[in-house]
Amino acid sequence: MEDGRRKKRDGRFLKGVLTGVLCSLIVVAAALWGVYFLVSAKGNSLFGNAGQGTGNYEEIDEKLDLLKGMVDRLFLYDVDETAMAEGIYKGFVAGLGDPYTVYYTAEEYKDMMESSDGEYVGIGVQISQSESTNVITVIRVFRGSGAEEAGIQAGDMLYKVDGEDITGEDINSVVAKIRGNAGSTVHIEVYRDSVKDYVEMDVERRDVSMDTVEWNMLEGGMGYLQITEFDGVTYEQFVMALEDLKAQGMKGMILDLRDNPGGRLDQVVEIADDFLTEGVIVSTKDKNGLGTTYEADEEVRFEGPVVLLANGNSASASEVLAGALKDYDKATLVGTTTFGKGIVQSIYPLDDGTAIKITISDYYTPSGANIHGTGIEPDITVEKEQSENEEQDNQLDQAKEILAEEMR
Numbered sequence: 406m407e408d409g410r411r412k413k414r415d416g417r418f419l420k421g422v423l424t425g426v427l428c429s430l431i432v433v434a435a436a437l438w439g440v441y442f443l444v445s446a447k448g449n450s451l452f453g454n455a456g457q458g459t460g461n462y463e464e465i466d467e468k469l470d471l472l473k474g475m476v477d478r479l480f481l482y483d484v485d486e487t488a489m490a491e492g493i494y495k496g497f498v499a500g501l502g503d504p505y506t507v508y509y510t511a512e513e514y515k516d517m518m519e520s521s522d523g524e525y526v527g528i529g530v531q532i533s534q535s536e537s538t539n540v541i542t543v544i545r546v547f548r549g550s551g552a553e554e555a556g557i558q559a560g561d562m563l564y565k566v567d568g569e570d571i572t573g574e575d576i577n578s579v580v581a582k583i584r585g586n587a588g589s590t591v592h593i594e595v596y597r598d599s600v601k602d603y604v605e606m607d608v609e610r611r612d613v614s615m616d617t618v619e620w621n622m623l624e625g626g627m628g629y630l631q632i633t634e635f636d637g638v639t640y641e642q643f644v645m646a647l648e649d650l651k652a653q654g655m656k657g658m659i660l661d662l663r664d665n666p667g668g669r670l671d672q673v674v675e676i677a678d679d680f681l682t683e684g685v686i687v688s689t690k691d692k693n694g695l696g697t698t699y700e701a702d703e704e705v706r707f708e709g710p711v712v713l714l715a716n717g718n719s720a721s722a723s724e725v726l727a728g729a730l731k732d733y734d735k736a737t738l739v740g741t742t743t744f745g746k747g748i749v750q751s752i753y754p755l756d757d758g759t760a761i762k763i764t765i766s767d768y769y770t771p772s773g774a775n776i777h778g779t780g781i782e783p784d785i786t787v788e789k790e791q792s793e794n795e796e797q798d799n800q801l802d803q804a805k806e807i808l809a810e811e812m813r
Contacts, residue, residue: 469493494759503764504536504575505750511758513581525615526587527580528552528608531633532563533666533718534576536746541576543595544664544718545633547616551590551609561595564603568592577762585610617668618642620650627808628655629801632676635668635722640675647679647706657710657812659804660730663740667721670749674699677729679706684733684771687725689749691766710811711736712804715783720744727781728770737811738783739804747777 476484491510498508509517519525529550534541541563546552563571566582583591587610594605617639620630628650632639650658670687677686681701689696713736715727724743730736749766767775785807790799 505764507575507762509760514760516581516584517577527584527613529613539573551611555606555608564596565594618646620646622653626656629659631661635672639672643676657808659712661714662719662723663714663716664718665723673722673725677726680735686729689766689768712808713738715740715743721746732771739785740783743780745778745780747775
C-alpha cells in the first residue's frame with residue numbers, strides 16, 4: 406500500500422513524467438551509457454573504452470577523427486565544438502529510428518521538466534506532433550497569452566522558429582527553441598490551412614500557469630469537464646473541478662479528452678482511480694517481461710454515468726484513462742479512434758545536465774490490450790463536423806444526448 410494505492414511490481418518502474426507522450430522519470434546517478442557517452446570538450450573518444458573488443462565502435466572513433474581532421478583543415482567558418490558534440494549525440498540516438506527516443510541538451514531538458522510541472526515561461530500554446538509526418542500543430546491557445554495576442558490559432562502548423570526550419574524535429578526540442586525569458590519575443594512562422602498560406606508573427610514570452618482542466622454545468626444535471634493535458638497540476642485541478650460540479654448538482658459527466666496529447670502517468674492514474682473501486686488501471690511490460698501494474702483502491706469520487714469524448718489527437722495518458730474507463734464499462738466513449746500510443750518512455754538525466762528519453766516498455770489497458778498503432782475505438786463513432794460557427798460542436802451535442810439517456 407503506497408499513498409492509499411496498491412501497486413504490484415514485477416520489475417523496477419517509477420511513476421513520473423510523460424511529456425506530451427507517456428513517459429516516466431527515472432533518476433540515475435551515473436550516465437546511462439557510462440562515461441564513454443559523455444564526450445569531454447578536450448577531445449576524449451566518443452565511445453571511450455566501450456568500443457574495445459567490438460571493432461564497430463573503434464571504426465566509428467576512427468571515422469570521427471578523420472572527419473574532425475578534415476573540418477579542422479578545410480572548414481571555412483568558425484567551429485562550435487559544443488554544437489558539434491550535441492549533434493553527434495542527437496544523431497546517435499536518432500539512428501535508433503524511434504521518434505520517441507530522444508537526446509536532450511541541458512537547456513532542452515530543463516525546459517521540458519519545467520513544462521511538465523504546469524508552470525513555465527513561454528508563448529502559451531499547446532502543441533501536438535504527428536507520428537507519421539512529424540508535423541507539429543497548435544491544438545490550443547491559452548487565454549491571455551502572447552500567442553493569443555499575436556494571433557496564433559488552433560490548427561496552425563509550426564514551420565519556423567526565429568527563422569530556423571523546425572520541420573521533423575522532436576517536439577520537445579522545438580519547445581526549447583520557443584522558450585525564453587519573460588518579456589522577450591520569438592519570431593514564429595506557421596502554415597495556416599484556412600488561408601492556404603504561411604503566416605509570420607512576433608510572439609511575446611510570458612509566465613504561463615497552465616489551466617489543464619476546464620469545467621461548467623450544462624442543462625439537466627450534466628457536468629462538462631475537459632482535461633487538456635496531464636501535468637503536475639492536473640489532478641489537483643481535476644479534484645477542484647469535480648467537487649465544484651458535484652456541489653452544483655452534477656448527476657452525470659461529459660469527460661472531454663479530445664486533443665489531449667497525454668502527460669504524466671502519476672496524474673492520470675490518480676484520476677482514473679477516482680472513477681474505479683478496484684482492478685488494474687494500467688500495466689507495463691519491458692523487453693525482459695518485467696513491469697508494473699497500477700491498481701485502483703476502493704475510494705471513488707464520482708459514481709454517476711460518464712460519456713468520454715476522444716479523437717485522433719487523444720494520445721498516451723489520455724488513452725490510459727479512456728482504456729480503463731471503457732474496459733470497466735465506467736464510460737461510453739464517443740468520437741473517433743484515439744491516437745494509438747501504447748509505449749512508455751523513461752527519461753534518464755545524465756551527470757552533465759543533459760538527458761535521454763528511451764522507449765522502455767509497452768503498456769496495456771485493464772483487458773490486456775496494447776493499443777500502440779491502433780488506438781481505442783469509440784463505442785459510438787461521431788466524426789467532427791466543420792462549421793463556421795465556432796461554438797457549434799456536433800460531437801458534444803451527441804454526448805449530451807447519450808448522457809441524458811443514461812441518466813434516466
